[in-house]
Amino acid sequence: MTTTAALDLGLVGNGSIAALVDARACVNWCCIPAFDGDPAFCALLSPRAGGGDYAIELEDFESATQEYVKNTAILRTVLRDRHGGAVEITDFAPRWRQHGRFYRPVMLVRRLRPLSGRPRIRVVLRPLANYGADVPAQTWGSNHVRYLLPDFTLRLTSDVPVRLLRESLPFELDGERHLVLGPDETLAQPVDGFARSAERQTLEYWRDWVRYLSIPLEWQDAVIRSAITLKLCQYEETGAIVAAITTSIPEAPHSQRNWDYRYCWLRDSAFVVRALNRLGATRTMEGYLRYVLNLATGADGLQPLYGIAFEKELEEHEVPDLAGYRGMGPVRRGNLAWVQRQHDVYGSVVLAATQLFFDQRLARPGDIDAFHRLEPVGEQAWALYDQPDAGIWEFRGRAEVHTYSSVMCWAACDRLARIATHLGLAARAAHWRGRADAMREAILARAWDAELGHFVESAEGRRLDASLLLLAELGFVDADDPRFVATVEAIGTQLRRGDGLFRYIAPDDFGSPETSFTICSFWYIDALAAIGRVDEARQQFESLLARRNHLGLLSEDMAFEDGEAWGNFPQTYSHVGVVIAAMRLSRPWSDAV
Structure with missing residues (x-):
C-alpha cells in the first residue's frame, strides 16, 4: 500500500x-x-x-x-x-x-x-x-x-x-x-x-x-487555487460547502483531536459568502446561500453544523478498522458538535443572508418576505447573546458567555436593522436597532478589561483568544479604536509564534493546543492591515503562503517549528483566509499599468 x-x-x-x-x-x-x-x-x-x-x-x-x-x-x-x-x-x-x-x-x-x-x-x-x-x-x-x-x-x-x-x-x-x-x-x-x-x-x-473570477493584481495563482478549492468543496446537490474533505487527521501528532469535517459549519458561512462575493463566484455563492437559508427558516434553534443533505443528527462513532493518519487514531465518523449550543451561528446566518438584500447580481434577491423569515433568527440572537455556550472553538467541557458569540448575536440584530432600513420598514428597523444598541452596550461592559488593557475571550474573563481579531471586521468596533488596537497587539504578543497563531493557549478538554490554527493566522494578518500595519501584514501573508503544500493547498493547522500541515484537508476556511487577505493587501490594478 x-x-x-x-x-x-x-x-x-x-x-x-x-x-x-x-x-x-x-x-x-x-x-x-x-x-x-x-x-x-x-x-x-x-x-x-x-x-x-x-x-x-x-x-x-x-x-x-x-x-x-x-x-x-x-x-x-x-x-x-x-x-x-x-x-x-x-x-x-x-x-x-x-x-x-x-x-x-x-x-x-x-x-x-x-x-x-x-x-x-x-x-x-x-x-x-x-x-x-x-x-x-x-x-x-x-x-x-x-x-x-x-x-x-x-x-x-x-x-x-x-x-x-x-x-x-x-x-x-x-x-x-x-x-x-x-x-x-x-x-x-x-x-x-x-x-x-x-x-x-x-x-x-x-x-x-x-476566467470570470474577480482576482487581485498580486498573488493571483494563490487566489485562483483557493477559489477552485472552495468550489471543489461544494456539494452541488444542495449547495453545502464542507469544512474539509477528510475526517480524523489530527490537529497535532497523537493529540486525539481527530474530528470528522465532512459537514457544513454555519460559523463559517458569513466568511465563505464574503470570499465568494469578493471572487464574483455568484452561482456558487447563491447555491450556498440557498443551503443556509433552508436551514435557518422555520427552525426553532440552529445547530453548529449540518450534513450536506441538511441532516441534523450526526452521531459520532469511532471506526475500528482504520488505524488513523500515520496510525494516529481514533478515526471518527460523525461529529458530536451537532448537539452543542454555539450562539454565534445566529449572527453567521444573518450576516450571510445580508448579501441577498444588497447584491443586485443575484437571480433571486431578498425581499420583505425573506426578511420576515430571518427575524426569528434575530429573536434567538437577542434571547441568547448573554447566555453561556460552547463557543466558536466547540469546548466540550466548558460553557461561558463567549465574547465572539455575543458579538455575533449583536451582528444578527445589527444587520436586521440595516436590512429593514434598506427595505423601507421603519418600525422594524427601529426595533432591531434598539436591540442591537442595547446588546452592544452590555457586551462592551463585560468584554473589555481595563486592568488588562484589552478585550477578553468571555464575559468577566481574563483570557485572550484569536476570535477577538474579528471585532472590527464585524463592525462591532472601529479598526482605529484604541481598545481594538490594544487587543490586536496583545494577541500578537501572547498567541503568535513566528508565522503562526494559536487560537487560544489555555488548556481545554484535550490538554494545551500545540499547533497554529491556520485561519487565525489570516485573521491576524487582516487585523494588522486594518490597524495600519500593512507592511507587516504583507510580510506575514507571504510567509504563510510559503507554507502551502507543493500544489498550493492548506490544511486546518500547522506545526510552529517546521510548518508541517496537520488537521483535516484541504480546509475551506483556510482558503477563505487566502482570498480575503489577498484582496485586502494587494496593490491596485492601476499599478500594473
Whole structure:
C-alpha cells in the first residue's frame, strides 16, 4: 500500500465527489457516492487490513513531480524510474455543462501516457467498504471490472487488458491508456475517446469558470487555487460547502483531536459568502446561500453544523478498522458538535443572508418576505447573546458567555436593522436597532478589561483568544479604536509564534493546543492591515503562503517549528483566509499599468 508521510496531496473533484491524490499519483481518499459517504479509498487513514488505494506503481521508481494544469482542477503527476523511463498520469473528475445542466458523475478518470524510455507499471485498485472493514466482491467482463460496494457499484472501464487490472500485473506502458472509474454503466463510446473528450471539456469548464473570477493584481495563482478549492468543496446537490474533505487527521501528532469535517459549519458561512462575493463566484455563492437559508427558516434553534443533505443528527462513532493518519487514531465518523449550543451561528446566518438584500447580481434577491423569515433568527440572537455556550472553538467541557458569540448575536440584530432600513420598514428597523444598541452596550461592559488593557475571550474573563481579531471586521468596533488596537497587539504578543497563531493557549478538554490554527493566522494578518500595519501584514501573508503544500493547498493547522500541515484537508476556511487577505493587501490594478 502506498503510504503518505505528509499532507502532500492534490484535490480533484466535480461537485459530486472529491478525491485526494498523493505525490506519487495514488488516490488515497475518496468517499462514495458523495463527500460524506463510505470512503472506498481510505489508505490515508491506514486500514488495518491494507488496501483502500488506487495507485499507478512504476517499477524502479526514482522520483515524481506534480502540478495542476493551469487554472483547472486537473492534476498531472510524472513518475520517473532509474532507467530514464517516465510516465505521466492525468487525474480529473468530469465536469461540464450539458443539456442545460452540469454533467458531474461519480467518476474519476485517469489518463496514462509514456513520456520516455520503457516504463513498466502496475495498476493497483483496492477499494474497501464499511470504513475499511470489508473487501468488496468483484466481477468482470471483457473490458471492465466491477466492485460491489454496499450502496454503490463501481465499474472500472479501461483499454488496459482486464487480467492485468484484476491481478495488478506489471506491464510495459507502450502507448496511451485510459481508466474510467465510475457508476456501473456501459460507456456509450470507446474508452479512449470518452476520456480524451471528457478531459477537454473539463479543462474548458474550469478555465471558463476561472476566467470570470474577480482576482487581485498580486498573488493571483494563490487566489485562483483557493477559489477552485472552495468550489471543489461544494456539494452541488444542495449547495453545502464542507469544512474539509477528510475526517480524523489530527490537529497535532497523537493529540486525539481527530474530528470528522465532512459537514457544513454555519460559523463559517458569513466568511465563505464574503470570499465568494469578493471572487464574483455568484452561482456558487447563491447555491450556498440557498443551503443556509433552508436551514435557518422555520427552525426553532440552529445547530453548529449540518450534513450536506441538511441532516441534523450526526452521531459520532469511532471506526475500528482504520488505524488513523500515520496510525494516529481514533478515526471518527460523525461529529458530536451537532448537539452543542454555539450562539454565534445566529449572527453567521444573518450576516450571510445580508448579501441577498444588497447584491443586485443575484437571480433571486431578498425581499420583505425573506426578511420576515430571518427575524426569528434575530429573536434567538437577542434571547441568547448573554447566555453561556460552547463557543466558536466547540469546548466540550466548558460553557461561558463567549465574547465572539455575543458579538455575533449583536451582528444578527445589527444587520436586521440595516436590512429593514434598506427595505423601507421603519418600525422594524427601529426595533432591531434598539436591540442591537442595547446588546452592544452590555457586551462592551463585560468584554473589555481595563486592568488588562484589552478585550477578553468571555464575559468577566481574563483570557485572550484569536476570535477577538474579528471585532472590527464585524463592525462591532472601529479598526482605529484604541481598545481594538490594544487587543490586536496583545494577541500578537501572547498567541503568535513566528508565522503562526494559536487560537487560544489555555488548556481545554484535550490538554494545551500545540499547533497554529491556520485561519487565525489570516485573521491576524487582516487585523494588522486594518490597524495600519500593512507592511507587516504583507510580510506575514507571504510567509504563510510559503507554507502551502507543493500544489498550493492548506490544511486546518500547522506545526510552529517546521510548518508541517496537520488537521483535516484541504480546509475551506483556510482558503477563505487566502482570498480575503489577498484582496485586502494587494496593490491596485492601476499599478500594473
